[in-house]
Amino acid sequence: xxxxxxxxxxxxxxxxxxxxxxxxxxxxxxxxxxxxxxxxxxxxxxxxxxxxxxxxxxxxxxxxxxxxxxxxxxxxxxxxxxxxxxxxxxxxxxxxxxxxxxxxxxxxxxxxxxxxxxxxxxxxxxxxxxxxxxxxxxxxxxxxxxxxxxxxxxxxxxxxxxxxxxxxxxxxxxxxxxxxxxxxxxxxxxxxxxxxxxxxxx
Amino acid sequence: xxxxxxxxxxxxxxxxxxxxxxxxxxxxxxxxxxxxxxxxxxxxxxxxxxxxxxxxxxxxxxxxxxxxxxxxxxxxxxxxxxxxxxxxxxxxxxxxxxxxxxxxxxxxxxxxxxxxxxxxxxxxxxxxxxxxxxxxxxxxxxxxxxxxxxxxxxxxxxxxxxxxxxxxxxxxxxxxxxxxxxxxxxxxxxxxxxxxxxxxxx
Amino acid sequence: xxxxxxxxxxxxxxxxxxxxxxxxxxxxxxxxxxxxxxxxxxxxxxxxxxxxxxxxxxxxxxxxxxxxxxxxxxxxxxxxxxxxxxxxxxxxxxxxxxxxxxxxxxxxxxxxxxxxxxxxxxxxxxxxxxxxxxxxxxxxxxxxxxxxxxxxxxxxxxxxxxxxxxxxxxxxxxxxxxxxxxxxxxxxxxxxxxxxxxxxxx
Amino acid sequence: xxxxxxxxxxxxxxxxxxxxxxxxxxxxxxxxxxxxxxxxxxxxxxxxxxxxxxxxxxxxxxxxxxxxxxxxxxxxxxxxxxxxxxxxxxxxxxxxxxxxxxxxxxxxxxxxxxxxxxxxxxxxxxxxxxxxxxxxxxxxxxxxxxxxxxxxxxxxxxxxxxxxxxxxxxxxxxxxxxxxxxxxxxxxxxxxxxxxxxxxxx
DNA sequence: AATGAATGAGTTTTCATTCAT
DNA sequence: CATGAATGAAAACTCATTCAT
Numbered sequence: 001x002x003x004x005x006x007x008x009x010x011x012x013x014x015x016x017x018x019x020x021x022x023x024x025x026x027x028x029x030x031x032x033x034x035x036x037x038x039x040x041x042x043x044x045x046x047x048x049x050x051x052x053x054x055x056x057x058x059x060x061x062x063x064x065x066x067x068x069x070x071x072x073x074x075x076x077x078x079x080x081x082x083x084x085x086x087x088x089x090x091x092x093x094x095x096x097x098x099x100x101x102x103x104x105x106x107x108x109x110x111x112x113x114x115x116x117x118x119x120x121x122x123x124x125x126x127x128x129x130x131x132x133x134x135x136x137x138x139x140x141x142x143x144x145x146x147x148x149x150x151x152x153x154x155x156x157x158x159x160x161x162x163x164x165x166x167x168x169x170x171x172x173x174x175x176x177x178x179x180x181x182x183x184x185x186x187x188x189x190x191x192x193x194x195x196x197x198x199x200x201x202x
Numbered sequence: 203x204x205x206x207x208x209x210x211x212x213x214x215x216x217x218x219x220x221x222x223x224x225x226x227x228x229x230x231x232x233x234x235x236x237x238x239x240x241x242x243x244x245x246x247x248x249x250x251x252x253x254x255x256x257x258x259x260x261x262x263x264x265x266x267x268x269x270x271x272x273x274x275x276x277x278x279x280x281x282x283x284x285x286x287x288x289x290x291x292x293x294x295x296x297x298x299x300x301x302x303x304x305x306x307x308x309x310x311x312x313x314x315x316x317x318x319x320x321x322x323x324x325x326x327x328x329x330x331x332x333x334x335x336x337x338x339x340x341x342x343x344x345x346x347x348x349x350x351x352x353x354x355x356x357x358x359x360x361x362x363x364x365x366x367x368x369x370x371x372x373x374x375x376x377x378x379x380x381x382x383x384x385x386x387x388x389x390x391x392x393x394x395x396x397x398x399x400x401x402x403x404x
Numbered sequence: 405x406x407x408x409x410x411x412x413x414x415x416x417x418x419x420x421x422x423x424x425x426x427x428x429x430x431x432x433x434x435x436x437x438x439x440x441x442x443x444x445x446x447x448x449x450x451x452x453x454x455x456x457x458x459x460x461x462x463x464x465x466x467x468x469x470x471x472x473x474x475x476x477x478x479x480x481x482x483x484x485x486x487x488x489x490x491x492x493x494x495x496x497x498x499x500x501x502x503x504x505x506x507x508x509x510x511x512x513x514x515x516x517x518x519x520x521x522x523x524x525x526x527x528x529x530x531x532x533x534x535x536x537x538x539x540x541x542x543x544x545x546x547x548x549x550x551x552x553x554x555x556x557x558x559x560x561x562x563x564x565x566x567x568x569x570x571x572x573x574x575x576x577x578x579x580x581x582x583x584x585x586x587x588x589x590x591x592x593x594x595x596x597x598x599x600x601x602x603x604x605x606x
Numbered sequence: 607x608x609x610x611x612x613x614x615x616x617x618x619x620x621x622x623x624x625x626x627x628x629x630x631x632x633x634x635x636x637x638x639x640x641x642x643x644x645x646x647x648x649x650x651x652x653x654x655x656x657x658x659x660x661x662x663x664x665x666x667x668x669x670x671x672x673x674x675x676x677x678x679x680x681x682x683x684x685x686x687x688x689x690x691x692x693x694x695x696x697x698x699x700x701x702x703x704x705x706x707x708x709x710x711x712x713x714x715x716x717x718x719x720x721x722x723x724x725x726x727x728x729x730x731x732x733x734x735x736x737x738x739x740x741x742x743x744x745x746x747x748x749x750x751x752x753x754x755x756x757x758x759x760x761x762x763x764x765x766x767x768x769x770x771x772x773x774x775x776x777x778x779x780x781x782x783x784x785x786x787x788x789x790x791x792x793x794x795x796x797x798x799x800x801x802x803x804x805x806x807x808x
Numbered sequence: 809a810a811t812g813a814a815t816g817a818g819t820t821t822t823c824a825t826t827c828a829t
Numbered sequence: 830c831a832t833g834a835a836t837g838a839a840a841a842c843t844c845a846t847t848c849a850t
Binding site for chain 3: 635636637638639640721724725760761762765766768769771772773775776777779780792795796798799801802803804805806807808
């Protein structure tokens with residue numbers, strides 16, 4: 001019996017529990033510290049103690065949200081790389097497309113995950129950062145392999161890798177699903193730009 | 203009498219009034235809503251009423267900070283473009299270098315300016331966003347002109363322009379002054395990457 | 405058919421229903437107001453609604469506990485006096501020994517009963533206080549009778565009676581079953597002290 | 607220059623700061639956990655944040671109160687013993703009279719100090735208990751010395767010493783300043799009873 | 809009796825802000 | 830400018846209690 005491969009390109013509407021969905025909305029709009037537990041509860045359609053029945057503290061809500069989001073992204077990326085096979089170029093494209101789509105269809109998730117890292121207390125922060133670094137490592141490997149093997153022309157694989165990441169992340173700051181570009185076009189164009197980054201020479 | 207041209211490459215240590223410097227530090231670490239006026243006052247070495255002597259409210263401190271930062275960046279960029287002259291390629295390079303340096307030497311300023319936009323009340327937000335858009339417009343023009351005139355090969359000038367911006371902004375998320383790369387090297391490498399973005403074709 | 409005489413010297417381990425035993429423990433440690441119904445339930449090995457199945461409210465648990473404790477003490481004292489017969493000296497000794505043993509083996513019961521009187525609402529308090537006064541009255545009579553009849557030398561029977569009571573109560577503040585003195589020794593010593601109180605003259 | 611000797615017999619009306627006076631009243635009536643900070647503030651004639659301006663937490667109010675009370679009692683007792691000189695009998699009488707007066711004129715202080723020990727968190731409790739033990743130690747020494755030197759007849763100096771203490775403490779449970787006995791009479795009578803305790807033999 | 813979900817009213821504490829000195 | 834005292838409003842969180850299953 002074979003495990004179902006994850007459909008990493010598919011984004012449905014609500015994949016988050018009600019409370020986390022409310023937290024996502026609120027944290028994106030006003031930030032963690034700018035959001036009150038009352039606001040959270042009423043957005044989730046609960047009373048305040050009702051909310052505390054599900055999560056023991058505001059901080060735990062933030063942790064659950066960020067962990068959910070990061071786990072989803074890591075799993076999608078792993079599936080994309082799996083599908084891509086061993087070639088650095090294919091892996092590069094898969095990684096970029098995966099992160100692009102995530103930042104197109106999970107704009108708020110991505111924003112909150114990066115903007116509220118600082119609001120994590122204790123070692124919660126470290127766990128989330130480790131997941132982020134793991135993700136970045138996947139791209140780094142592909143770029144370094146590709147640069148070493150001649151697939152990519154860049155003389156600065158490390159800087160290029162980071163540049164590609166921020167390129168993908170950046171779309172979340174302006175992409176709107178009702179914009180003029182279709183998702184497929186947008187992915188295509190940014191793949192071109194990203195390949196430009198890892199192939200740029202002096 | 204001629205106006206002194208602004209030295210847009212030069213970044214001194216403290217160009218901000220004491221209170222705003224404290225606000226910068228605190229807002230970067232805990233966010234606007236996560237920072238109390240008492241914390242602000244004590245970081246600034248003032249008493250609470252002393253702080254209110256300088257600014258009428260917490261919100262006004264945020265506004266003053268973001269305006270200061272944005273005005274500085276706009277002026278530097280204007281100076282850089284002035285110095286670059288009319289050629290799209292030179293203007294592109296100047297803009298990129300200017301934004302890069304800003305995000306290297308004013309990391310916290312940049313981070314707070316973008317992360318706390320949402321904490322601005324009333325029309326304060328609009329004023330700051332307008333400045334940001336004005337800045338982006340300067341690059342858009344250069345890229346569009348360069349694309350139209352054949353200087354840049356990109357078929358997607360708008361997307362490329364945005365990509366270049368996030369490329370510059372992105373360095374602030376990892377650049378450290380004590381890192382292995384000299385500022386000059388880092389600027390150089392990212393200019394290469396940025397040119398890769400506006401020259402990428404299918 | 406004759407009623408079984410109560411063995412007023414015998415103290416078994418658990419004579420309280422599970423919930424009251426838990427309440428005793430918790431009220432002794434944190435007080436009535438410092439104890440939550442959740443804590444009570446979990447100490448009793450019940451769910452919260454399970455606890456409410458047994459008692460209609462937190463206040464009712466306190467009432468049931470204090471009534472149980474006071475009823476037990478009154479019955480033991482009555483049995484002791486019964487056994488002692490009519491002589492004031494014997495009645496005095498019986499009363500003292502009975503209250504002493506109670507405060508040695510029911511330390512927590514005694515402490516909670518006096519410390520949480522104030523937490524009783526409505527006329528619950530009056531009922532418990534009446535029982536306490538009834539108890540004190542039994543000793544008062546013995547001392548007054550003994551003083552009048554020359555058995556006790558004290559010129560201040562009322563004050564002496566009260567003094568004897570607090571002497572007995574006082575052992576609960578430091579007696580530990582694993583201490584160096586056997587219960588019998590301790591009873592003996594305090595009987596000596598108590599007799600000292602009712603025989604002291606100027 | 608000679609230090610003013612403390613008038614350990616003199617009890618004025620209000621020797622406590624306003625907030626602690628309010629806390630005393632409230633803790634005596636409803637206990638620490640049964641008293642809300644709102645109640646405390648309004649009894650003290652302050653707003654809630656006004657109260658927090660003076661004390662950083664509810665717990666700190668309790669600590670300040672108990673420390674104030676215990677320090678006062680320890681100082682009075684030390685002064686009484688000082689005045690009494692070296693004779694065990696005189697020291698015994700002084701100690702007893704001092705503790706008696708304290709429990710007559712500081713009834714609530716004494717009650718709260720013993721009933722709310724359990725509400726002290728961390729090592730606050732230990733500090734207060736140490737003061738209490740220090741006090742008890744002063745009497746223990748006098749009784750042991752007196753028993754060794756033949757001043758007191760008791761064969762159980764330790765138990766007697768404890769008995770005397772609870773005798774003094776006990777008056778606080780029923781003494782009322784408007785009662786039938788004058789303070790001087792009451793002190794006199796209880797000195798007689800206390801001497802009875804340390805002179806009782808089999 | 810347990811479980812799980814829920815709640816109005818309360819808790820302690822902190823907030824931004826003010827004002828007299 | 831600092832100090833110290835003050836406050837209405839709101840923060841996060843907990844309370845005793847209920848009810849459907």
